[in-house]
Amino acid sequence: MRLISIDMLKPDMKIARAVTNKDALILPVGKSNVERYVPNLRNMGIEYVYVEDEKSADIEIPDAISDVTRANCKQVLQETAQKFAATDRLDVRELESCVDMVITDILKNPDVQVSLNDIASNDEYTFTHSVSTMVYALMIGRKLKYNEQTLSILGLGTLLHDIGKIIIEHSVMYKEGALSKQEYEYVKMHALYGYQTLMRVPNMPEQARQIAYTHHERLDGSGYPRGLSGAEVSEFARIVAIADVYDALTTDRCYRKKWPARKAMEFLLEKSQKEFDCKLVGLFTQQLAIYPNGSMIRLSDQSIALVCRQNAGMPLRPVVRVIQNSRGEDVRPYEIDLIKQLSVTIIESELEIRRDIPAVSAEDIG
Ligand SMILES: [Fe+2]
Known part of the structure; x- marks a missing residue:
């Protein structure tokens, strides 16, 4: 499972967590071909969804509460x-x-x-x-x-x-x-x-x-x-x-x-x-x-990977699955454990890859 921006939805991706709005079910678990719902999702203010796809199969996202x-x-x-x-x-x-x-x-x-x-x-x-x-x-x-x-x-x-x-x-x-x-x-x-x-x-x-x-x-x-x-x-x-x-x-x-x-x-x-x-x-x-499981990151060699598992006590060095090489070409996915490969670091998270981070104002946190 992974969390992606609705702009990145592709036909082969299946919804992994139900999308709801004001208690109404918008997209059920397992639904695919959901790109056509993107304008509606955006109108409702929903920018991200959890999906299951080939690259993220078997990645689990444990949470402190159910x-x-x-x-x-x-x-x-x-x-x-x-x-x-x-x-x-x-x-x-x-x-x-x-x-x-x-x-x-x-x-x-x-x-x-x-x-x-x-x-x-x-x-x-x-x-x-x-x-x-x-x-x-x-x-x-x-x-x-x-x-x-x-x-x-x-x-x-x-x-x-x-x-x-x-x-x-x-x-x-x-x-x-x-x-x-x-x-x-x-x-x-x-x-x-x-x-x-x-x-x-x-x-x-x-x-x-x-x-x-x-x-x-x-x-x-x-x-x-x-x-x-x-x-x-x-x-x-x-x-x-x-x-x-x-x-x-x-x-x-x-x-x-x-x-x-x-x-x-x-x-x-x-x-x-x-x-x-x-x-x-x-x-x-x-x-x-x-870097939560399922999130996309850029490594120091410029390749793109998904986070698969956390290493306890080492929040900056999880296990990652490389999906794109430094030239932006899709590759056969392979894993790197960042506590074993110390020369490789995470340089950007998904949000930083996709856009500029907005400034925060007093009202944001007030
Ligand atoms: Fe408050």
Whole structure:
């Protein structure tokens, strides 16, 4: 299986993971000859699909949580948000059971790095982003050896960290293009609105409420809404800040294409001198698959390959399958283990091969 841009779809490629949009099935597993759906997929904001083809046969993409858990969590969060918008009541019991399912998966697969980005369309972004951010936050919590109760509070707070966005006017929250200064200040209010919303929910742990309030605070005082700094920024707030920014950068938005994992990792490392907690960034980045299985990369000899397997603890040196030589000609696929062939390195990931990486703006990660 591999993840490819919809522009690269060919007739012999079969869909390997179902493509859905707002709960409707668009392309089922096993469907081939799907190039004709490309304009529709693009209209829905779906830019990538998982496919099975001859070159990627037998490549598996393990993930820290199962597809079922991820989809279930997103659906429950979406329904909870809809019910909340209609009734102003927020029922957390179902959310708590979702968080528990994710914790069970994460503790069951201690060595599996996070590989998959959900390929949902833009209008579902807030929900998919919240679930992915929770998975990343829980992976940091796992490394910190939190007990299950602490993980549960961290998970629930992270799942609801952006709940205040429901209160922000849709036309501003989902505006295509740059926000005015005034609009950006308004969007920033989601942190306070989220906290106020969760204050009205009985039995919500205060630490979970605080995540909504503090996830945009930064260690150097440059964050919002209160500009807290140093020890005033709790460990939960530091964890969710890292998870939130990493997921925002590595996900496609209507106004910006996603960044490759390596570049997002470098961004966090660079900012960890000031904004993010260095130790937590380290714990997080060592658990990422920087070049996930099934992704296309360019090697230092200019050949093109697919990533087949990860080497534990060596995220920059997986096992790869060469499919094109340095002259761009297809070759009979062969594998190279990059921890055995130290003279060969990965110089570009799929996204870097295909296009320029867009710059990031404050609103992207705010
Ligand atoms: Fe936020």
